[in-house]
Amino acid sequence: MLKLPKVVSFKKIFLSVLGLFLTIFLWQFNIGKIVKAQNSDEVFHPETNTSSATNLNPTYLPFLFVDDWQMESSWDRTGGNDDDSKAAFSKEGDKWVLINKEDVSGMITRIWMAHPIAYDPAGGEIAKLEIYTDWSGPPLILDFNQKTIDNIPPFSHPLLTDGLYSSGGLISYSPIVFNGRLKILSESLDPERLAYFQINYTTASEQTSDNNEVSELVSLWKPSNMGQLTDVLSAGEIDFTDAIDTVSEVSLLPENKTMVFSDSGKGVITKIAFPADKIEAYLDNLSLKVNYPGLTNVAVNLPLSLAFMPREADYISDLPPDNDIDAHVFSPTGKEIVIKNNTVWVREPFRENYQDVGKLKNWYRASLAVWLSGSGDLPPSDNLDTYSIQPDGSETVIKGDRYWWRKDVYSPWGTGLLASIWTGASLNGYPLPHNNIDSHAFDLNGNETIISGLRYWYSQAGENTWWSGTLEEAWDLPLDKVDGHSFSSMGETVISGNIFWFRVNPQTEWFQGNLTNAWRDESKFYRGSLFFGYDPVASEYYFTWPMPFWNGIEISLENNGSNMVNAETRISWTRQSYEEAQAGYLNITYVDEQESEQNLMFKAAHLNGRGKFVGVIVSADGTSDPQYNRTFLEGDEKISVDGVIIGNGTGLEDFFGGGWYFIHGPFYLPTHGAMRSPSGRLQSVIPDNINRLGMINLNDDQETIMYRHFLNDAINFQQEFDLQFEFGPYPGERLAKGYSTNFKAAGVSYLSAPAFFCSTCSVNPPKSLGNANCDEIVNGLDFGQWRSIFQKVGVVSEPEKAEVDFNCQEDQESHIIDAVDFKIMVSNYFK
Structure with missing residues (x-):
């Protein structure tokens, strides 16, 4: 028997199911179709004809998909910290083979390499990549040399950045489509070692490349546009034309949470902004909280100090x-x-x-x-x-x-x-x-x-x-x-x-x-990112993640300090909405962990259900190693989707697009950055002159705050997602030296919100909901999957769809899937 959790209101569930039933019932009679008409609300759907540019659009972020996310990197297969070892890779002539896959189609979404460090005038050459994307044409040559950036759209700033702008990292977010083949070769500048690298890609059916749309999109990502609504930063079809502003002035009592916005209908929160002079002094004590009434598996919990830097703070990006x-x-x-x-x-x-x-x-x-x-x-x-x-x-x-x-x-x-x-x-x-x-x-x-x-x-x-x-x-x-x-x-x-x-x-x-x-170079100096940061023109901090809601929303500020705070919020929102069956709720989880013998891996994000991981902010802090400085930045990432490890990384600053402990200090880019990073280098080649280390951070404040937004490299999952980091060069290394290490993280995702969740219920289809995804349990994942089936009513022949023809005898075995079946399914589910 399926049992509802006590925290879920049966009345709200019943009304939600009843509403869904009526919607499907009306669809059956071609009444109430979702079209844009007078006095109706616009509903956003995913584009049917997608291209390489589609998922780069920030407005596209809430849509959920099914894809196969992959990652290749130079990580140390022995579990150590030798992340540029040649042991796992072969050579073709004088070039390293980084990836070689046949009969595969998809898209490269991100390439990262460490900018080489050179201690002599002849050194520092950057390896070029040869990328073979099919069996007929010549390879694409990806060159991170500063002289070539901006000359070959869409391989232009900020989708392509060199080690100067990305603080030691070489980054390409330019989408590279491959059809039938993916082979990547790297120049061998050092015969004994290959470059540190990470390559992210997704596999899918044959892809379409649209470099013109990518170039148009990137032209919108100029510094002056950071802080604008995401439709201003997108070249797609979604346009928040009906967005309005709601301004609230609130007095936040100590140790209290105060609501600043609520609505009981559906819509999209397009921006949350705070005048900087009102909250800057209290960032350490304030958190943004968002609840969706009736839902317990999605919410937003984000300390403002993770996303916003005091304008007068040390070690932040500034001119x-x-x-x-x-x-x-x-x-x-x-x-x-x-x-x-x-x-x-x-x-x-x-x-x-x-x-x-x-x-x-x-x-x-x-x-x-x-x-x-x-x-x-x-x-x-x-x-x-x-x-x-x-x-x-x-x-x-x-x-x-x-x-x-x-x-x-x-x-x-x-x-x-x-x-x-x-x-x-x-x-x-x-x-x-x-x-x-x-x-x-x-x-x-x-x-x-x-x-x-x-x-x-x-x-x-x-x-x-x-x-x-x-x-x-x-x-x-x-x-x-x-x-x-x-x-x-x-x-x-x-x-x-x-x-x-x-x-x-x-x-x-x-x-x-x-x-x-x-x-400065005004065209390349940023004070914020696509989804959060500081807008110097408006003098405000902002969040611009699209935040769809379908059955109400409650937005609050929590004051964890001992002083009252007089704050102001400006919330932009619209009655336009995303198609609920194809999108998710914004979900931000907060984690604060200290390395210990019982906790050797930092669990930055752990998510259940169906969703899409779209970003993370990490604060890393701890004892500085006297020789190598911030060795907690050596921690490699481990990414798991639906219980399977799909990615192993090479270091914390590498994951966030930098290199060599963010060698050029803090920086903002639309897609990634380190908005707070003390200066500190690796060991110098001149050991007898400590000044040449370039280390100036002598007040023991090592905190480094980094962020990364996932757009075309977002990670979709159907059941479970995990992101973990080592606390140092390898688990327990810093702990054994007596160093303290503390990590904090805000993991950003979009989650579908099943009306209820059961993790242990056995099934006997077709007289119950049905184990739609064959995971031996019935839960909200199955409910969402069957619901999408019912939205495509009519005569079906596919076995998995025919299984939900609950009244098949009455239908004379013709497998008509309609509202009658949905009603029977819901009644079975509630037993």
Whole structure:
């Protein structure tokens, strides 16, 4: 006998079933067809003629499908951390064979590779991929080299990103259709090792490629559109034309949950937005909660601190100010540093040979107090006059008439008066300045320049003599002040106000530009993603996952803190809706786990029922390894669908599209990112100079927050889904060293919502619901499957459909499936 869980209202179930029965009964008589007409609600259906672009449309996310998701990667088959081993792969000539499958059709949805790290000028070459998609044509050449990106649509930014924009990862989300064959070869740049890689693909019947639609779609994913409704970011047929805004101002009591929106009908929540100034200070205490009345297996539980970063937080993606800075410096390792007031902005070079200095796009921000932290007589952490780094890595801070100096980041600070180190006058009779220092810089040879007012003092390395002159004589530039003066392997830079001048050497001409263009590439710098982030124009945090509902919805904010919060929400919604039988409810689960002997794998998401996994946000934190830094980012993922492992990964930051512990710091992209990531590199090739590690995070705050949205690489499942991560290089490795490791995750999915669920009921079809999916049990999965059958009424011959002709004798064995059968089935199910 089937029993209903006590938590489900029989009345609500009865009304839901009755409504479904009446709908099907009316369909039988061609009454009430779902068409768009006056005074009717528009219902969205999946496109019948799909292409390679279809599932990239953000509005398509709620639709559920049946497909075969696959993953190949360079993961260590022995269970260790050697994730670029050649043991599991063969060669064809001088190329590695990554995948070789015949008689298969489908679509490649994602390719990730680690950007190579090079410590010499000849290194750092990126391997090209040869992709064979059929038996007749030439291979597609996928080249992640920065010079080719944006030149071959749809292999263009942000679907294709290099290691600069994706913080150490090479990523392609461009859909690549294959029909009859899939073979991928990789150049062998290292004869002993292959590149770290992950390739995701789905198999299905013959696919259609539409690069024009993909290009059109990607053109909509510009930074200024992040935070817009998903129909603005989609090229498909779904259009939220009837969306309206509901604004609520609420007082959130401590330790309380307050409803901000509710509706008892059907529709779609298209956006939830919060003015940033109202909630920014309370992000750690607030959670978004969504319930669907009468349903217990779907809900939303999302701490806002996982998705939204305080605008003034350390180690988040941000751009430097473009006017009146305090200092501009390049470190010996090529870090570009901008300081203003109490904040420092940094972007890292990719190679230790400094070849990429000044070319990078990813800036991150930290407080100046953290940047200058250490022991000894600490320098001031606000409104410096200047800051400089010598070629040997030693640092100097100047404010007023004092200086602060340390040998490297692990040595104590010392301090003294400028008059004690800059004594006397220049050879041409100008006393050295002891106050009002505008700039203090060292070139690559250690030659020193002081600027005060519009005069300079210059001293060659190793000498204690100076020469002085005017800046007009030296540079012939229209200057009224100097805010920054710096040297790098590329040349010399002077900054005044919003303007900078650059020259390769004193024998070349100056090039002039403005800081706004120097700091950023507006077409590629993001502050948010497709479905959440910060909109700087509206000054609001946003969620834009489409959130369909069919029998009501309740949206609340929960305040877990001890203070009252006066918040405001703006919720956009429409009476338009998705076809319920073909879509799911937005479901977000929250997990918080600590590594222990009893818990060696982090269970980021565990889902039952039929659904589609579309994204995850992970916060990883723990003790920093003194040699290798954030080794909790070494944890490989394991993905299971319906009880079968279908994916093994190569590392946490690899899963989220980065590389080398997000080597360029935090970043946002439409599809993936790491919005919070402390700077920290792997072991340096110069072990006797700790400064060359590039590590600045000295306040023990290692938290790294990463996200990944699954669009065309979404994972559909029919019964069960699991996503797990190791807590480190391999289970128990960090635990054995005494390191603490804590992971948090918000797993995002769309789930179908059966009216009820039974996990143990045996069946005897056809006089009951029927074990539709042959899993030895009857549950909501079967109900949903049979319901879809009843929506296609008429005479059928397929055995699995004929099984639900419950009154087959009355139908004289002709297997007419109609509302009578549905009524009998429901009555049997309720027994």
